[in-house]
Amino acid sequence: xxxxxxLLVTLFVCLPSIALAAGTxxxxxxxxxxxxxxxxxxxxxxxxxxxxxxxxxxxxxxADFYSxxxxxxxxxxxxxxxxDYMSAASFLGISGLVYTSGYDGLIYSVGWLxxxxxxxxxxxxxxxxxxxxxxADVASFRLGQTRIRILAACGSLVxxxxxxxxxxxxxxxxxxxxxxxDYWIAVILVGxxxxxxxxxxxxxxxxxxxxxxxxxxxxxxxxxxxxxxYKFGFSPEALFAKATExxxxxxxxxxxxxxxxNPLSAISLGLALMFGTAGLPHILMRFFTVKDAQAARKSxxxxxxFIGYFYILTFIIGFGAITLxxxxxxxxxxxxLEKTKSGIAAIKGGSNMAAIHLADAVGxxxxxxxxxxxxxATILAVVSGLxxxxxxxxxxxxxxxxxxxxxxxxxxxVRVSKIATLFLGVLAIVLGIIFENQNVAFxxxxxxxxxxxxxxxxxxxxxxxxxxxxxxxxxxxxxxxISAVVGVILSxxxxxxxxxxxxxxxxxxxxxxALFSMAIAFxxxxxxxxxxxxxxxxxDRDGFDxxxxxxxxxxxxxxxxxx
Numbered sequence: 001x002x003x004x005x006x007l008l009v010t011l012f013v014c015l016p017s018i019a020l021a022a023g024t025x026x027x028x029x030x031x032x033x034x035x036x037x038x039x040x041x042x043x044x045x046x047x048x049x050x051x052x053x054x055x056x057x058x059x060x061x062x063a064d065f066y067s068x069x070x071x072x073x074x075x076x077x078x079x080x081x082x083x084d085y086m087s088a089a090s091f092l093g094i095s096g097l098v099y100t101s102g103y104d105g106l107i108y109s110v111g112w113l114x115x116x117x118x119x120x121x122x123x124x125x126x127x128x129x130x131x132x133x134x135x136a137d138v139a140s141f142r143l144g145q146t147r148i149r150i151l152a153a154c155g156s157l158v159x160x161x162x163x164x165x166x167x168x169x170x171x172x173x174x175x176x177x178x179x180x181x182d183y184w185i186a187v188i189l190v191g192x193x194x195x196x197x198x199x200x201x202x203x204x205x206x207x208x209x210x211x212x213x214x215x216x217x218x219x220x221x222x223x224x225x226x227x228x229x230y231k232f233g234f235s236p237e238a239l240f241a242k243a244t245e246x247x248x249x250x251x252x253x254x255x256x257x258x259x260x261x262n263p264l265s266a267i268s269l270g271l272a273l274m275f276g277t278a279g280l281p282h283i284l285m286r287f288f289t290v291k292d293a294q295a296a297r298k299s300x301x302x303x304x305x306f307i308g309y310f311y312i313l314t315f316i317i318g319f320g321a322i323t324l325x326x327x328x329x330x331x332x333x334x335x336x337l338e339k340t341k342s343g344i345a346a347i348k349g350g351s352n353m354a355a356i357h358l359a360d361a362v363g364x365x366x367x368x369x370x371x372x373x374x375x376x377a378t379i380l381a382v383v384s385g386l387x388x389x390x391x392x393x394x395x396x397x398x399x400x401x402x403x404x405x406x407x408x409x410x411x412x413x414v415r416v417s418k419i420a421t422l423f424l425g426v427l428a429i430v431l432g433i434i435f436e437n438q439n440v441a442f443x444x445x446x447x448x449x450x451x452x453x454x455x456x457x458x459x460x461x462x463x464x465x466x467x468x469x470x471x472x473x474x475x476x477x478x479x480x481x482i483s484a485v486v487g488v489i490l491s492x493x494x495x496x497x498x499x500x501x502x503x504x505x506x507x508x509x510x511x512x513x514a515l516f517s518m519a520i521a522f523x524x525x526x527x528x529x530x531x532x533x534x535x536x537x538x539x540d541r542d543g544f545d546x547x548x549x550x551x552x553x554x555x556x557x558x559x560x561x562x563x
């Protein structure tokens with residue numbers, strides 16, 4: 001653990017010199033050094049590394065590492081959940097989508113927010129009563145342990161991988177813009193810090209980093225939205241009128257259809273965002289950090305309020321960027337502007353950086369530094385939660401429960417989790433470099449599609465449907481996972497934009513596959529379970545009553561650990 005203070009000092013000493021080392025995103029010229037941003041950036045990293053050091057001293061068991069010993073309060077957990085949700089996709093991605101497409105950019109924030117009642121009424125309480133560390137504990141409660149845990153781990157890891165891409169792209173673009181670093185260097189820096197947080201601090205460190213980040217982000221977004229409205233006399237009508245005047249799409253930005261014109265695509269995306277929430281492993285893990293089911297339910301209530309308020313702010317921020325950023329040459333790439341004649345298209349760093357430039361426009365260099373540091377903190381915290389969820393699937397579900405048959409000692413299990421974190425960090429870096437030019441909100445939408453197609457059907461049917469069998473859950477869940485991944489790869493966004501195939505050549509025309517992959521998963525689970533007459537199927541059905549009693553009453557549920 002002595003390595004952490006040394007790493008902190010090294011980072012503090014080296015970062016300003018690194019910041020001078022490379023050209024900016026808009027050519028070979030040097031990026032003007034923003035010392036306010038660098039100072040706040042170093043301050044936040046120093047604070048979070050100190051928290052990680054503190055947490056490492058108090059992380060002595062598997063329960064501490066995975067779930068902070070169940071000792072987080074409902075209010076704290078609500079802020080941490082909100083912090084997980086207020087990610088690069090929410091802050092940078094949604095404001096960027098509103099900047100380019102106007103009203104339609106809200107489809108992501110509305111879809112994500114509507115998913116929370118599903119979690120509140122169907123998942124939170126039952127999850128806390130039935131599980132211990134991961135949602136696979138719940139899915140395998142009365143089903144075959146080995147097969148279901150392997151399925152749950154696969155679903156979790158694929159979801160985490162796609163979610164990680166969005167965060168790494170956002171972080172890379174942000175640091176590239178802020179410090180003038182090459183994109184790949186920025187991505188490696190984020191991946192390295194993520195590995196430190198999770199490996200040494202576990203869930204305790206991740207939770208407190210999320211809480212601090214959520215408070216700072218809510219404050220920063222509130223100030224930014226207020227500053228935008230101040231410039232228009234606190235009149236949203238005046239803001240929207242100016243936006244329609246300067247945007248190339250004019251009045252069309254206030255109408256639906258500019259981002260997603262295909263009704264099937266809109267429905268598919270909406271399903272993914274609504275039901276994917278209840279299948280996200282890093283969100284579901286948070287319900288094991290509180291003492292009981294009541295606290296889990298309260299956590300969702302608090303989180304919903306924070307998240308709903310934040311999404312209102314991103315809408316104002318997006319329109320503020322249209323009016324104040326796209327019309328200011330200081331924030332535009334001259335070469336792109338000359339070619340496209342559009343301030344929207346010419347924004348430096350791409351649409352993901354709309355909120356960052358707006359911070360400069362309304363608050364000057366100091367506020368730009370604050371928002372940049374908070375945005376980076378946002379990404380680091382979410383990436384750490386994702387890495388912990390993915391590592392837990394490998395160490396707890398695969399290693400401890402499948403390979404060791406539930407007989408692994410805690411020290412070995414935590415050690416495997418730390419090794420898995422290093423592996424996931426390298427994977428996140430590689431994927432972040434490959435998917436450099438994707439909108440981060442869109443990439444998270446794909447992660448939600450996979451969660452909604454594999455994790456959510458198996459989880460919700462295992463809790464509420466008596467006739468679910470191991471065979472049905474396994475085959476149906478795999479079909480949902482495979483169809484979602486194939487649908488994502490063969491979609492225009494990945495097949496054409498990322499992989500570089502000719503425009504119009506994508507085998508599947510929907511950008512988000514959830515409409516069909518969810519239907520395949522649920523139908524397969526139902527049909528195969530109904531037809532299953534094996535001895536294992538009888539055992540699965542007989543175990544439902546005991547599971548139902550525990551899910552509703554909490555009798556036998558793991559209790560919080562005193563610290």
